[in-house]
Amino acid sequence: MPIRTIVRLTPAKPKAGEGFKLTVLAQHPNEPGTRRDAQGNLIPANYINLVEVYFEGEKVAEARLGPSIATNPNYAFKFKAEKPGTYTVRLKDTSGDTGEAQVKLELA
Amino acid sequence: MNRRAFLKATGAALSALAVAGLPAMAQGLEGEDLAHLEKALQEALGKGFKDLTPSNLVKLTMPAIAESGANVPAEVEVNLPASQVKAIHLFADKNPTPHIFAYMPIRAEPYFYVRIRLAETSAVRAVVETTDGKLLLASASTRVTVGGCG
Amino acid sequence: MYAYRVLWMFLLGVALAAPDFGRWYPFPQAQALAQEHARVLMVYFHSAHCPYCEQMNTFVLSDPAVSRLLEERFVVASVGTDTPEGQELARRFRVPGTPTFVFLVPRKGAWEEVGRLFGSRPRAQFLAELRQMCAKGGACE
Numbered sequence: 001m002p003i004r005t006i007v008r009l010t011p012a013k014p015k016a017g018e019g020f021k022l023t024v025l026a027q028h029p030n031e032p033g034t035r036r037d038a039q040g041n042l043i044p045a046n047y048i049n050l051v052e053v054y055f056e057g058e059k060v061a062e063a064r065l066g067p068s069i070a071t072n073p074n075y076a077f078k079f080k081a082e083k084p085g086t087y088t089v090r091l092k093d094t095s096g097d098t099g100e101a102q103v104k105l106e107l108a
Numbered sequence: 109m110n111r112r113a114f115l116k117a118t119g120a121a122l123s124a125l126a127v128a129g130l131p132a133m134a135q136g137l138e139g140e141d142l143a144h145l146e147k148a149l150q151e152a153l154g155k156g157f158k159d160l161t162p163s164n165l166v167k168l169t170m171p172a173i174a175e176s177g178a179n180v181p182a183e184v185e186v187n188l189p190a191s192q193v194k195a196i197h198l199f200a201d202k203n204p205t206p207h208i209f210a211y212m213p214i215r216a217e218p219y220f221y222v223r224i225r226l227a228e229t230s231a232v233r234a235v236v237e238t239t240d241g242k243l244l245l246a247s248a249s250t251r252v253t254v255g256g257c258g
Numbered sequence: 259m260y261a262y263r264v265l266w267m268f269l270l271g272v273a274l275a276a277p278d279f280g281r282w283y284p285f286p287q288a289q290a291l292a293q294e295h296a297r298v299l300m301v302y303f304h305s306a307h308c309p310y311c312e313q314m315n316t317f318v319l320s321d322p323a324v325s326r327l328l329e330e331r332f333v334v335a336s337v338g339t340d341t342p343e344g345q346e347l348a349r350r351f352r353v354p355g356t357p358t359f360v361f362l363v364p365r366k367g368a369w370e371e372v373g374r375l376f377g378s379r380p381r382a383q384f385l386a387e388l389r390q391m392c393a394k395g396g397a398c399e
Contacts, residue, residue, distance in 0.1 A: 019217060032225065034204055034320040038304075038336055040282030042320060053216070060215035068200065068208045068225045070179045076221035077213075176309030177317065204317070227317040228380040256377035257308035258355035 003028055003048070003099030007089050013108040014081040022077045024051065024089050026099060032067035050092040051075055055105075056085040081107055137249040139230040141201040148199055148206035153235070159243055160235060166246035168234040177226035177252040182208070184234040184246075186218035193218035195237040202230035228252050280329045285347060288335030293364050298372070298395035300328070301335045303348055303358040310378035311357045321381045327388050331397045361391040 004027035014020040026048060033045025045067055053061040061077050084106050091099040146156055169183040184196050190213060198208040204227060211220040218236070226232075229251045236244040277291055285301065292299035302319075304311040318324060328334060338344045339356055347353075351360050359375040372394040375387055392398035 032205075032316065035316040036282075036319050037315075038282070038338055040280070040319075040334055040336060055215070058215070062212045062214060063220065063222075064210045064212075065222070066205050066207050066209065068203050068205060070223035070225055073223055074221075076183075076219075078217035078219040079215075080217065177313050178309055204321075225316065252313070254310070254378045254380065256310050256355045256357060257305060 001097060003091050003093065003097055005089060005091055005099035005101040007087065007101040007103040009087075009103055009105060011108075013106050015108045016081055016083075018081050019078055020081055020105075022053065022079060022087060022089075022103070024075045024077075024091075024101070026073055026075075026091055028072065028091075028093065028099075030067075030069050030071050030073055034067075046093055046095050048073065048091050048093045050090075052090045053077060054088040054090070055079075057088075081105060083107075137231040137247055138251060139202050139228065139249055141231070145199060145201045145206055145231075145233065149235070152197060152199075152207045152210065153237070153243065155243060160233075160245035161242060163236075163244035163246065166234050166236050166244050168232065168246040168248045170232050170248040170250045172249075173251045173253060174226065175253050177228065179223050180226050180250055180252075181221070182224050182232065183221045184211075184219065184236075186236050186244075188218060188236075188238070190215075190217050192239050193236060194239050196220055197233075197235040197237070198224070199233040199235065200224070200226055200230045201233070203227045226250060226252050279333060280325065282334040282336035285335045285337055285343075288333045289369075292333040292362070295333070296364075296397070297331060297333045298392055298397045299335060299362040299369075300332045300391070301337060301347075301351065301360040301362065303337045303339055303344070303351075303353045303356050303360070305339045305356040308356045313378045314357050314384075318379070318381050318384050321385070324381060324385050324388065327385065327392070331392050332388075361395060363395040363397075 006025040008023050010021045028048055030047040031043050031045055032047060035043045037043055047067050047069060049065050051063040052059055063075060086102055086104050088102045142157060149156055165187045167185045171180065174180045182198060184198065186193050186196065193213055196211040196218060199206045200208055208224055209222060232248050232250060234246045283291060288299060337347050339348045354376055357378060361372045361374060362369045363372055373391050389398060
């Protein structure tokens, strides 16, 4: 099942040369593998372990994550606005499921 | 959501402890576990705690107190040109798996933010690998509240 | 061949006779198991949206040392206070909130409470308190 992923920029339209934040929200339990259910059984680990950001097809940032990230995680990155283009965010979890979302950078 | 009732007595006792423990702060952070951290550092970086250089170029922002360990904001910002930062790591001494993330700001600014889980009150470390092979360190501590729901 | 079959039957018998004490049971079942195996019954009252229960479930009750002690000496009854049966049990045991752990042992045909804990706690503290409850319940020397 694809991981539901949302990306947004703040400010939405930065000026050329200005820094901006790229925020990713994902819908995922991020099971750490140490949590017990109501019957006391351990819920198997399944968490997002890779987040990649691409700009116009080129990889510009990569985060490798362990089992200690919160449920429904959000990640924030900072970039400098140089030219307009498209950011693509790709996620992958330990079960092999993936998520993808895009956002267009327009300059003010 | 349930109504929540913090165990005030526990909180007060902890605050008293924190105040009484202030002179001891120089020796160590609350929730420090250097032996457990050391194993994780060796595994992730092939280096130990003694190889890390505390640096105020690394700004680690953690809340002093978290109501629960399930959702704790962690932010790291490095005051160096992006081209000089190879990777940013985060570790929590007390977590079963202390290495929380490795971030490679390939063409990004040396900044990363994520919400994490903490097993209990813990020291948290940001370790920055520079392109010239240095390991810079910033430490913080987050107290995870104990309590119950009434 | 016959010898293997006998061995297989024997192993199956052992597996059936020894319940899995690493998991948690509904209250009546846990009570029966504690009585039968002379263990301390730990009744764990929890609720779905309490972050302190979540903390116990994610890090404390799965801690290797805590898990081992529970598995070796206790029977855990899991009681969700979001259900009518759970609410009834919470009233019966005068549970102030969640998480609450009530420790019971069968003595002279009745259940005696040897202690209780209310609220989340760090792993080392919970482990120390479990050892105390185990000793009070006569299951640890």
